[in-house]
Amino acid sequence: MNGTARHRILRGCRALALAASMLGAPALACTDAPRGTGDLGLIVERAAGRLQLVETTGLTALGAIDGLGDLSHASLVYSRDARYAFVFGRDGGLTKVDLLCRRIEARVLQAGNSIGGAISQDGRLVAVANYAPGGVKVFSSDTLELLADIPAEYEPGKRAKVVGLEDATDGRFVFSLFEAGEIWVADVREPRAPRITRLRNIGAQPYDALVTPDGRWYIAGLFGEDGLALLDLWEPEKGVRRILDGYGRGQEPLPVYKMPHLEGWAIAGRHAWLPAIGRHEVLVVDADTWQEVARIPVAGQPVFVMARPDGRQVWVNFALPHNDVVQVIDTHTRALVETLHPGKAVLHLEFTPRGEAVWISARDDDKVVVYDTATLAPRATLPADKPSGIFFTSRAGRIGL
C-alpha cells in the first residue's frame, strides 16, 4: 500500500469523524497533518476583515480566517502554545482564532471602541484597552470569560481613554490614561481582584506606549508635551520621570499618521532607535541615560523603526508621500546602507524570529514582500488584500509585544 492509498483512508476517516462531530461533539480533526506552530504568522487584511495564515519556512500562504469585523486598526497577540491568536479590532471585538484549525474559536464584542491589548506573562489572561467606555477588560485566554473590568475612572464620573496597554513581568499589565495624564500598573495575579497602582502627573495626554524587550522600561509618548514619560518597572515606587524633553514631537503636522507607533521603537544593544516625529530623521538614544546621541537623516517622516533581532540593522518605513520606501540603517556604522521600494503604502514590517528575513506589507499594491536581510534582495512576494499588520508566532515568547 502506498502513501496515497493510506492518505485516502485517513481522509475518509476524517470525513467520518467530521460527520460525527456535526452530530454534537466538538470538532477535532481539522488539520491535514500535524504541524509545528513555531513558523506561523498572520497578516491582517484590513479592508476584508480577514486574516491570512502564512508560514515563514517555505514562504507560503496556508489559508484564511474570515469574519473578524473592523480590522482597520487591528493588532494581535499569541497564546503561549502559539496555537491561538487574540485579535483586537477597532470595533471593540476580541476574537480568539485557532491557527491550526483556521477558524474562529470564540469572539466577544467587549466595548464600543478599542485600541489594542496584551497577553499576561503566564498566558492565562488577555487584556483589552478601551476608548469607549474607557478602561481595561481582562478575559480568560482559555474561554474569553470576563474576569475583571477596570474602569479608567480618574475622577468621580470621569473615565479616560486607555492607551499603551502592555504586559510586564511578575504578572502585571501597564497602561496609560489619555485625559488623566496617568499610568496605571495592574497586578493581575489574582485576576478577579486586580491590584492597581496609580502614577499621577506623568505629563499631558499620553497617547501610546512601549515596554522595552527586557520588560524593564515603560515609555509613554505625550501628545500634549514635547517629551516622553519613563517608568522603571523594576522600581515603580520611584515614580515617573521625563525624558527627551524637546525631542521634536509634532513640530510639523503629519499628513497621514498623527504619531508613529511607539511599539515601533527599536532597541539595539544599548541604544534605542526612534522616529524623530515630524522630521526626516531617526533618533539614536542611549538607553542607559536616555539622552539623545545622534540623528540619522532619512527619506521621509519615519513611522516604524524596527530592529533586526540581533540589533545590527534597523529598517524604517515612512509617512506619505514617502510611504513606498523602506530604508535600512547599519546600527554599527550608523550609515544608511539601502533604500528599497517594496510597493505602495508600506504599513508594517515583521522580522522572522532569528532575523534572516523581514516581511513587509504594501497595502496599495495588495502584496507582502519578503526580503533577505543579509543580501537585502527580495526572496518572495505573496498576494494579500490590503495588508496591514504582520505578526509571527514567535511573539508568544516575548515580553511587551
Add this chain to the structure above:
Amino acid sequence: MNGTARHRILRGCRALALAASMLGAPALACTDAPRGTGDLGLIVERAAGRLQLVETTGLTALGAIDGLGDLSHASLVYSRDARYAFVFGRDGGLTKVDLLCRRIEARVLQAGNSIGGAISQDGRLVAVANYAPGGVKVFSSDTLELLADIPAEYEPGKRAKVVGLEDATDGRFVFSLFEAGEIWVADVREPRAPRITRLRNIGAQPYDALVTPDGRWYIAGLFGEDGLALLDLWEPEKGVRRILDGYGRGQEPLPVYKMPHLEGWAIAGRHAWLPAIGRHEVLVVDADTWQEVARIPVAGQPVFVMARPDGRQVWVNFALPHNDVVQVIDTHTRALVETLHPGKAVLHLEFTPRGEAVWISARDDDKVVVYDTATLAPRATLPADKPSGIFFTSRAGRIGL
C-alpha cells in the same frame, strides 16, 4: 453521537492508518488532536537514553521518546517550526525527533565522539561538532543528508577536536579548534561549499564557547590560559582579542565539573554574569568594555549562571559538594535574595520563554522541580529518570542557543 464515540471512530481509523503505514508508507496520523508547539519542551533522561516530552502551560508530562543512544552529555536544538528536535549524543549520534508524533524521525551515527551542535539561522542546516574525527559535519535539517564535511585539519595530517560550535547571523556557524588554538567562521549559505575564515593564535586550548543573545560576540574559554578569547562577529576581520585576563580559571581543581558550561553565561542588561571558576563567586562583567565590575559571594563553585529572560534575576547552581543548592541573585541590587534546595545533583535550569517560571533538574532525586520566579515558591514537581538538560521550544527562535 458524543465525543467519546467520535473519539473511538478516530482511534479505529488511526489503527487502520498505522497498519497501512507498516506496509510501507510513512505514518501520518500520530496525535490525538492538533496542538501548538510553543509551550513544549524536552527533558534529557541521560541514563535511559530517553527524552521526556513536557508542556509548560499545565506543567505536565506528555510522553517519552526512547532509543536516543548515549545521552550522558547531550544537548539539542529545535527546528524553526518548533516541531522537531535535533539531539546531539556523546556517541556521535544525531537524532531528529518529532515532538508531535513522539518518535524518532531519523537518526545517523555521524562520528565516533561528538560534543554538541547548532542549527543555522534559516533553520535549513544542522551542524555537529566532533571530537573524533575532529571536525564539523553539516546536515540537511529536513532529511539529515550530509551536505558538508569540514575536517578541522589545522596542519597537514593534524585534526583538532572541535568545541563551542554556535550559530550566528548572516548564515554562519562559528567554532573553535582545541589543539590548534583557532576559531573558524563558516559561511554556509551555499551548504555544499562552505567558506571558511580561520582566525589563528586566539589562545591555548579553547574548550567551549558562547554567542551572546544578540548574536554579536563569540567568546571562547581557554583551557590553557587564564582568560577568554573574544570575537566581534560584526567585524571578524578585526580579529580576536583577549578579555578578562587573570579572571581565575581553574586556580582550584573542581571535583566534578572540569569547567562550567560557557553557555550558562547570563547577559542581563549591559552586564554579563558568569561563574568565577574555582571560587565561590559570580563575576559581573561590563559587556561594553569586558572589564570586571563586581564579584558576588555564593554558596559554592558555580556551574550555570542563568538569567531570567528579563534579566532581573540570575539563578545559579553549583558543583559538588553544593550541588543540591540553587541561589537567586537580584541583578539590580546585586543582592542574594534566596537559597533554594530543589533536590540532589541539580544539573540544569531552563526558564519559560517569558520567565514566569524556571524548571530545574535534580538528577539524583529523579525529579524536575518548577519554581515561580516572582514568589520563588515551587509550583510543581515532575518525576524524571536521572534528568539532566531541559530544553524548551522557544529556543527555536533565538540566536546562539
